[in-house]
Amino acid sequence: MTTYLEQQRARIEDALERLVPEETAVPPAIHRAMRYSLFAGGKRIRSVFCLEAAQLVSSDPVPDIEAISCTLEMVHTYSLIHDDLPALDNDDFRRGKPTCHKVFGEATAILAGDALLTLAFQVLATLPHTSGDIRAALATELSRAAGTVNGMIGGQVADLEAVNNSFDPEKLEYIHRSKTAALFRASVCLGAIAAQATPEQLAAISRFGENAGMAFQVVDDILDVESSREELGKTVGKDVLQKKVTYPALYGMEQSSQMAAGFIGEAQEALRPFRENAARLKELSEYLVSRKV
């Protein structure tokens, strides 16, 4: 699994390298900041999910699939840069490195986030070997997942509002579904759409992605409690210090682990129609909950 993951990541890194303007491109400051955060050692899980979903639907190579998968890293990285800003989560470290605004200043960090979001849509709009209808369908999926209504920004706003508020299971689920699961769902849906999935295939893959995303976020909450700063590369137990609404805070560690396993079960159940072809996507979803970072 590790070797396989490394191979997929190498494909993604290569594609990202080609898609983002070079550091010397005018004005250099913004391209340096974009690249700093984009190449700060992310796990590329969303992109790998995208590549796998495409392969599940189509045994032939899917045109432009690497570029499509990269747009998920761009949107994910933009969201991290903005979330880390002093006005939001005020994080100085991310993956063990100083955050974008600590290195380049707040103004450039805000604009670098904006630029990565913009670039994601530019890449989708200009995919060279993909029909206009599919390019528009991909942008539809990504924009909804990143948006305010049941999307990433909506989840982030609810998350900020929930700090110091009383804990509420419904709100917690809304936050995790919108802030994290929506982009995971989009990750596999982008792959499936590019591979011209049938509506039934797309629905199954969408359900898989949403549940895998929920599992990922619950595990993230658990790791935030468990990990030392050295391991996770961000300030320890920040969620707890900021009184964020998390699964461990609401349900305790043991029940949270069970819930993560439950989401993975749901995710794998959704892939049943694909039978043994879905083996690798199932394995990837197990990796999500077994990871230590």
Place this chain on the structure above:
Amino acid sequence: MTTYLEQQRARIEDALERLVPEETAVPPAIHRAMRYSLFAGGKRIRSVFCLEAAQLVSSDPVPDIEAISCTLEMVHTYSLIHDDLPALDNDDFRRGKPTCHKVFGEATAILAGDALLTLAFQVLATLPHTSGDIRAALATELSRAAGTVNGMIGGQVADLEAVNNSFDPEKLEYIHRSKTAALFRASVCLGAIAAQATPEQLAAISRFGENAGMAFQVVDDILDVESSREELGKTVGKDVLQKKVTYPALYGMEQSSQMAAGFIGEAQEALRPFRENAARLKELSEYLVSRKV
């Protein structure tokens, strides 16, 4: 002209009203902030340009043209919200009203900007009566104009870097072309693309938009010097106080006015192939330089 402009603006306001989630949509905080800035009394010049360019190319009504024109207001408003932030231009007032972050806080303002940018691409991707190829072409144009390479973000970065630096005519032109003229060019190009312009028509309209945008920005620089806070609705002569690179600072007021007129001449010259059909677009470009706010 005024009545005509008011009619066009009413079409745009109606369409914007329908495209942006209601204030009650969950989570309400973000939708309130988006709407506050979007409906803060903008002149809708970019949208009107878009409508006019479409009409210049096609005598038949162009499907979805109001929605297309609204994406320009979304991108423009997002850029204003982020530019006004304390880390960037640190403006407390815009069009005589407190800026987004003064009313809703910095976190919500950052996310409201993100959300408007995302919504613009969602609207283009989901236009109900426009082909996939055209939807993708529109998103290509808008994303490039909003991006880092000769686009709005690139111009903004160069503008921030230029503060307190020595004045340089080439840099000044780069900033204005990227920060302002690129989105004006996109405004008319979106209309032309939606109306299925020929490559020759698109090139002419693009040249018009770029030059009209340059004129608009030079006049903006001049108004910043001339206007009192009451008239312009933002802090007086802020550009001067912040030692921004502007046309009046580099060339003086009189030469700046001549340069604005020169850009308008170029813009109108570009429309020559359309002969008398371009009368209204020409008139609009004159309005840009004669305006007092």
